[in-house]
């Protein structure tokens with residue numbers, strides 16, 4: 001029987017199997033950031049251990065950093081301490097750090113790919129659930145807890161059980177105005193938040209193949225939002241083109257050698273998944289969420305469903321959710337006034353996303369009621385945006401481009417949405433209070449978010465495309 | 466890691482499904498660089514209003530309920546991978562979480578911290594919720610060795626699954642880490658045949 005892409009990469013990384021027990025899985029690259037690593041380093045210190053392979057761990061400061069005046073000391077004392085603890089730990093243990101001020105700094109899942117650290121066939125982990133993003137390269141990438149961060153620091157391995165595999169096929173061609181974000185929000189709205197728990201997903205089909213590398217990252221990024229351990233896409237020409245000439249990708253002959261390995265990274269014709277699902281791209285409209293989990297989404301021009309239509313009979317949580325959002329079942333969201341828009345995050349904070357935003361706002365003006373936060377996913381994205389004049393287009397429309405970080409995606413810094421306010425956000429989670437206590441998040445694509453910022457209310461971007 | 470063997474306790478019920486780790490411990494409390502003290506902010510925004518006043522009928526505040534077992538609707542612990550969620554639940558005083566299923570990363574984090582996730586069937590979960598509504602201080606027994614969750618007063622029980630290795634770790638207090646450290650030689654051996662060790666970086 002043939003093997004899936006997942007099986008191939010997984011098997012390649014098994015150090016040892018233990019009868020009746022877990023297996024020891026080798027980790028090629030490990031990313032760390034300031035929030036989930038300090039306690040792991042403490043554990044290392046307590047045990048008197050060293051970092052086993054310091055060159056295979058890469059650090060950045062992203063979750064808890066300000067998005068303006070990054071050259072000044074961080075105002076909040078606790079945040080400052082967290083970032084300086086990371087700096088000290090990296091120094092002590094010889095780990096490369098792309099901290100504030102470094103040209104490579106940025107959200108961990110944005111910088112890995114853009115620097116070419118993420119490569120096909122690797123295993124990658126990080127103390128962060130959206131590590132699944134890196135799966136876009138045909139990589140087994142998943143989030144871990146802080147205890148496991150310690151395990152990787154000390155041994156470059158993890159104890160793992162092999163998850164089941166799921167194939168999600170998306171056939172057909174996405175319509176104009178429908179992006180990768182809509183595609184993944186659509187899938188999650190169909191299978192629910194726990195729909196892929198216990199599985200590793202491979203995305204395939206024409207609609208996936210047609211996506212750019214950055215769009216593939218958007219899809220894989222949100223795999224965790226349906227409970228999947230991770231998601232991956234087989235590498236192909238698009239992948240190889242993207243990887244060429246990146247900071248850490250091999251050059252010349254070395255690249256050619258790797259390519260022949262990368263070419264083998266695809267699911268065999270006769271391989272069998274534990275579960276297979278198929279969706280059709282033409283069924284997908286620009287999406288928006290109306291509830292407090294990413295599975296509560298609908299086409300932007302639809303009416304909010306009632307709890308009778310809640311997935312898996314989750315009626316209690318559904319009603320509680322609408323109540324928190326102060327959104328009525330049976331009514332449309334189009335035209336609903338929104339005062340905040342957030343564009344950024346590891347889901348949609350890359351250059352392609354900012355280009356989409358520029359396409360919408362160019363020659364238009366921001367609605368007066370809107371406060372918009374536009375936050376690049378990395379320093380490099382910011383530099384590119386400025387080079388391309390995107391910052392000017394934004395300014396002319398009344399927006400401002402910030403400095404890179406996670407920002408209002410999780411609101412650990414001062415970028416918060418006030419209590420009771422709605423925010424159309426390109427991030428990945430609309431949980432209660434995710435963007436600040438009492439905030440109400442509606443997830444959407446960069447196109448939809450940008451158009452909402454122009455209109456001052458939820459609007460269908462297809463009107464102008 | 467603390468040893469877990471058997472626990473008999475009353476239960477605190479949270480009927481919500483899909484409780485995410487942002488609710489368990491909101492991001493603004495993740496600024497600490499140690500593991501201690503997260504229990505104080507467990508379910509912070511569900512336990513306290515924005516004036517800092519306790520919300521009296523929230524089950525963790527409700528005097529009706531007490532105990533070391535947290536009972537929750539399905540898909541508990543989804544969302545962010547923050548291990549702080551498991552630390553907060555443990556630090557608050559819970560030793561077991563019962564639900565009809567758990568998000569993967571949370572389950573792992575819990576087990577790595579001596580907090581036992583007990584996965585039961587939907588029907589058994591409903592039975593538990595119903596009985597606790599009738600009798601809020603009803604005791605439940607969780608027996609790890611026998612892999613059973615028991616309602617002693619009612620002659621009702623259900624077996625639960627746990628990975629044999631994780632079970633061994635909990636029963637003996639040994640953690641995965643020590644086990645991995647014993648394997649450093651085979652890891653070095655593996656590196657000789659790997660594509661992506663440091664030389665390629």
Ligand code: SF4
Nearest residue numbers: 130345346406409410
């Ligand atoms: S942008 Fe948001 S989801 Fe992504 S790593 Fe940062 S906090 Fe997590």
